[in-house]
Amino acid sequence: MKRLVLIDGSSYLFRAFHALPPLTNADGEPTGALFGVVNMLRATLKEQPDCVAFVLDASGPTFRDELYPEYKANRPPMPEDLRAQIDPMIAIVQALGFPLLRVPGVEADDVIGTLALQAAEAGMEVTISTSDKDFAQLVRPGIALVNTMSGSRLDSDEAVIAKFGVRPDQIIDYLAIMGDSVDNVPGVEKWGPKTTAKWLVEHDSLDGICANADAIKGKAGEHFRAAMSRLPLNRQLVTIKTDVALDAGPDTLALRERDADSLRGLYARYGFNQALKELDAVTGEPAAAAAGKSAVSTPAPDSALASPGQYKAVLTSSQLQALLDELQGAGQFAFDTETDSLDPLQANLVGLSFCVHPGEAVYIPLAHDYPGAPPQLEMAATLAALKPVLEDPQRRKLGQHGKYDLHVLGRHGIDVQGYDDDTMLQSFVLNSTASRHDMDSLAKRYLGYDTIKYADVAGKGAKQIPFSHVALDDATRYAAEDADITLRLYRVLSAQLASQPALENVYRSIEMPLVQVLRRIEGNGVRIDMDELRRQSADLSKRMLAAQQKATELAGRSFNLDSLKQLQALLFDELGLPALVKTPKGQPSTNEEALEAIADQHELPRVILEYRGLAKLRSTYTDKLPEMINPDTGRVHTSYHQAGAATGRLSSSDPNLQNIPIRTDDGRRIRQAFVAPPGRKLIACDYSQIELRIMAHLSDDPGLVRAFESGADVHKATAAEVFGKSIDQVSGNERRAAKAINFGLMYGMSAFGLARQLGIGRGEAQDYIALYFSRYPGVRDFMERTRQQAREQGYVETVFGRRLYLEYIHKGTAGQKAGAERAAINAPMQGTAADIIKRAMIDVDGWLAAHRDRALMIMQVHDELVFEADQDFVDVLVAEVVQRMSSAAQLNVPLVVDTGVGDNWDQAH
Structure with missing residues (x-):
């Protein structure tokens, strides 16, 4: 059977341009998109198809413009760097021998669609090489779609359904309903992929949905009915034409003989070293003979990146000017700062480093003050010279954990703009669990390179010297x-991200925009009432002393409550309590879990737990927070970590805001010390039961969705469903049981765990779970479906495409595998919740830009955002923030945001 490959050239050119680094050759000509397309063409040649065509859009209007004059009206002009790569691309395509097709009046999609159907009808096996989802409407026996960049393949009804939720013959209706913002085709408002697929599955077609439009309830129905009149036109616009009059049929598209001389010159000119070597291997001619003076100085992305670099210090004005000229001419460069502190808001700058080409970098020392240190450039003048290029958004910058460097430079008067890439975040998005994401670990993992460690140059321990020495x-x-190394890592990691569009979208649309948002939140800080904390510390000390005295009475002798060895001897040897939890070395444990397990057998473990809780609050917060107040701002500034929790959740340190207890009186008292300045209020905006709402969305269980859509107490509604009662008849214990199941299932709680939490028998707990699943079968199906996906793929995904890889899903002990399955259930919900609040933060921060004199975003804690605002601006802020947080994701259930206002954080709850 003959094979025909149809290449969607326009799709791949744009995809490669936006996905790959902004590479240039020795003459400064852009080559990034060209590099991506050439690699795709080389891969196609290796498959040795019988027939092939490279199809591009022709210039001028098409029949769709006549149908709808606004078609593609919103598209921005083509970037000049991309336009400059079209002619070289065409030259390489033709030199490789690919037939090139451009047909006026129609789009490349229509040419491909026509040839695909003609070829399939003639018995040929057709592969459409594209990243455009519209082509899914053509999938049928004999026609498959392959995305060369991501490696995905759609070749059956089942594959299309798995990706889009609908059959290939429903894709046209699916696209008509969804619309296409890129082509300026408006769809049904707030109908995302899941909603669209759901109704198409139920009614089979767009016509079927229209016939039953009045039966669609709520906002979804209102939005659909409002859009119905334009949907027939949408359908015409998104339908790929398959009857275009063409001069040539599919059997005439044989690959022509390549023009080796032209190819060699083109490859040499644009720096495609690997392609050049491959060509010479085929033709038997040396690359150097043809390359001549056109050989590039910038290493191609596939060159070795593990060799030592060449580094220079910038010590004179002329050297600095040469660097400035290079930075001004660079499309992108990596930078880093060296300082005298790990706290970026108090750190003083010691020097800066820059890299434009891998293997070549410079360091500008500014404050090395050891005896005999050579003269260095004056700091103020040097920073003034660097300021324009660092603040120019057109000069793209990249770093490794660059938020620190942005803070440091901001403290020195430079507001860095154009910070577009961060290798720590690239690694984290690619695989949050694969390794640590610090530079040393990434260099070893991705480059096979051993970096110089800080201790190698500054020493360690008591003998460590400051970097300025x-x-x-x-x-x-x-x-x-x-x-x-940052630039080298970027070359490797950006290529890996480019091959996985969903992950790249998480990186580009969530993680990178969040860097500047977190920088502002950290810089804003929060005001602390030190007098209130002193009072709390004194009270905690008294209560700790009382707990010590009580423990001494219960033990019958004095002992050190902070000594694990003494606790082990007292609890398990003297008192004879059972050691229900063991340490990894097999010793009786005295951790919180172990003490909770025996707290019902003796009063002493409960008193020890109380003592520890009080001691932790005092040492971590009431004693520590006053020491963390920044002397320059008078505020406490936490640090947020984007590459911490594997699910994408933000964590914080110095202080850790996420761990302040919320359900205890003492935790709430600590929140009373977080205060608004005079004339202002604190406002807390908190997502209500967001993970449970995400479970309702992911499972699409009608009962659970209905419980949220009703706006009633969801736990009461669940209890009413499970126990077959009206909401008014639900008892407190029944609501408690429903709540425990609702939340417990998300964390993989077993019947044993539920029994212990509710204080009931294991059999009764198992009956509760069975009854729950009988009422909510969609939840059970979702959990099983997710486990299966985890076993098959080794990872699970959030709604937005973030992945969590599960190391132990196929290996390890039974306990590790069970833990991986529990993580598989929870990660999509916890990760989606993390993505949602990050998207909300980005949106809210954008709105706040015009109101920073009236309001500040000052904290993010779990599912909550905290603001400080002028009293007369509170109502405006609440309305705007609630609207933005509520619309941060389109779920099958409403996103509800609870708000509170007060003089301190506790009052705002």
Whole structure:
């Protein structure tokens, strides 16, 4: 059987341009998109198809413009860097021998659609090479879609259904309803992929949905009915034409003989070293003979990135000017700062490093003050010279954990703009669990490169010296290497992200925009009432002393409550309590879980737990927070970590805001010390039961969805459903049981765990779970479906495409596998919740830009955002924030935001 490959050239050119780094050749000509397309063409040639065509859009209007004059009206003009790569691309396509097709009056999609159907009807096996979802309407026996960049393949009804939720013959209606913002085809408002697929599955077609439009309840129905009149036109616009009059049929599209001389010149000119080597291997001619003076100086992305670099110190004005000229001419560069502190809001700058080309980097020392240190450039003048390029949004910057560097430079008067890439976040999005995401670990993992460690140049422990005392030669090697390795890592990681569009979208649309948002939140800080904390510390100390005295009475002797060894001897040897939890070495444990397990057998474990809780609050918060107040701002500034929790949740440190207890009186008292300044209020905006709402969305269980849509107490509604009662008849214990099941299932709670939480027998708990699943079968199906996906793929995904890889889903002990399955259930919900609040933060921060004198976003804690605002601006802020948080995702159930206002954080709850 003959094979025909139809290449959607327009799709791949745009995809490669936006996915790959902004590469240039030695003459500064852009090559990034060209590089992606050439690699795709080389891969196609290796498959040796019988017939092939490279199809591009022709210039001029098409029949769709006549149908709808606004078609593609919103498209911005083509970037000049992309336009410059079209002619070279065409030259390479033709030199490779690919037939090139451009037909006026129609789009490339229509040409491909026509040829695909003609070829399939003639018995040929057709592959459409594209990243455009519209082509899914053509999938049928003999026609498959392959995305060369992501490696995905759609070749059956089942594959299309798995990706879109509908059959190939429903894709046209699916696209008509969804619309296409890129082509300026408006769809049904707030009908996302899941909603569209749901109604098409129920009514089979757009016509079927229209016939039953009055039966669609709520906002979904209102939005659909409002859009019905334009949907027939949408359907015409998204339908790929399959009857275009063509001069040539599919059997005439044989690959022509390549023009090796032209190819060699083109490859050499644009720096495609690997393609050049491949060509020479085929033709038997050396690359150097043809390359001549056109050979590039910038290494191609597929060159080795593990060799040592060449680094220089910038010590004179002329060297600085040469660097500035290079940075001004660069499309992108990596940078790093060296300082005297780990706290970016108090750190003083010691020097900066820059890298434009992998393997070549410089270090600008500014404050090395050891005896005999050579003269260095004056700091103020140097920063003034660097400020324009660092603040120019057109000069793209990248870093490794760059939020720190943005803070440091901001403290020194430079507001960095154009910070577009961060290798720590690239690694985290690619696989949050694969390794640590610090530079040393990433260099070893992705480059096979052992970096110079800080201790190698500054020493460690008591003998460690500040970086300003590090000898300049050592400092240059260490600091310049940081910038160099960052750029090398970027070359590797960006290519990996480009091959996985869903992950790249998480990185581009969520993680990178969030960097500047978190920088502002951290910089804003929060005001602390030190007098209130002193009072709380005194009270906690008294209560700790009372707990110690009580423990001594119960033990019958004095002992050190902070000594694990003494506790082990007292609890398990003297009192004879059972050791229900063991340490990894097999010793009786005295951790919180172990003490909770025996707290019903003796009063002493409960008193020890009380003592520990009080001690932790005092040492972590009431004693510690006053020490963390920044002397320059008078506020406490936490640090948020984007590459911490594997699910994408933000964590924080110094102080850890996420761990302040919310359900205890003492935790709420600590929140009373977080206060608004005079004339202002604190406002807390908190998602209500967001993970449970996400479970309702992911499972699409009608009962659970209905419970949220009703707006009633969801736990009461669940109890009413499970126990077959009206909401008014639900008892407190029944609501408690329903709540425990609702939340417990998300964390993989067993019948044993539920029994212990509710204080009931295991059999009764198992009956509760069975009854729950009988009422909510969609939840059970979702959980099983997710476990199966985890076993098949090794990972699960959030609504937005973030992945959590599960290391132990196929290996390890039975306990590790069970833990991986529990994580598989919880991660899509917890990860989606993390994505949602991050999207909300980005949106809210954008709105706040015009109101920063009236209001600030000052904290993010779990599912809550906290603001500080002028009293007369509170109502405006609440309305805007609630609207933005509620619309941060389109779920099958409403996103509800609870708000509170007060003089302190506790009052705002």
